Amino acid sequence: MDLASAQVIGAGLAAVGVGAAAIGVGNVFGSFLESAIRNPAAADSQQGRLFIGFAAAELLGLIAFAVAMIILYAR
């Protein structure tokens, strides 16, 4: 296998992490919605924590994307 095709395959494998982060982000918002419906009065005060959780989950997916790009464009 030459380097170019190995790079493309590697980038594709690294991109799997983005899908995993999608599960994480969905989990964050899903859990928030679930509990917000149970207790709507407390929902607004927790919005900051919601976005902290979102940012933490999203960061890992974005790192996976960055890794994929580094593999794809590496010489």
Add this chain to the structure above:
Amino acid sequence: MAAESKIDPMHQFQISPLAGDLNGSPFVFTNSALWMLVVLALIWIFMLGGMKRELVPGRWQAMVEGVTGFVSSMVTTNIGPEGRKYIPWVFTVFMFILFANLLGMMPFALLGAHPFTVTSQFTVTGIMAIISFAIVLVVGFWRHGFHFFSLFIPHGTPKVLLPLIFLIELLSFMVRPFSLALRHFVAMIAGHILVEVFGSFVVQGINAGGMGPAISLLSFVFIVGVMALEILVCAIQAYVFALLTSLYINDAVNLH
């Protein structure tokens, strides 16, 4: 056929000099600098329009007061009453990121101008993250001296685990500016690449003939949804950057 119409999604992030030579002098006026100035001008206009201090706010003033009130309430709920000192920096970061992100989404290419998203460069987000981190360090050591290091030791840690916990907390503290900068810059890059690739699909599908236009239509519908999502992401990233900055400052001010 495939070779002549290769998609080049990275081209839009290229920095090109508008005046001067990139190899010659260290100070070159690039397209990045131009769009930063445009962002600055837009923020200036936006803020000036809302600073008339009318007793009954008009639409514009209500808009500006909404943004300032949003940021100041975010800072004061996260840091407490002492947080008012840090509103200028958090507000600056929030406005710059918001305007730069949204300006990068605008379809200026229709008018012939090449739009450039300032915040899609790691240097730009990195500098903002480093300034935030520097504020945390300066404020932390100024207020607490070497007691600031107790930030790395949570309450009630067993004596045996102290060195390990200290190392882990120190590592997670030192990685903050990188994660802050990386999150924002990669979110911008990813969104723009996605839009660029599917935009190219629309054009190439029309040119290909046969089943092409159907694929073009699908891509076009998809891209409309992606654009809406991207505008949401622009606002969320600005919010997250400002929120995390105020949280980190809170660590320095209040030490847990």
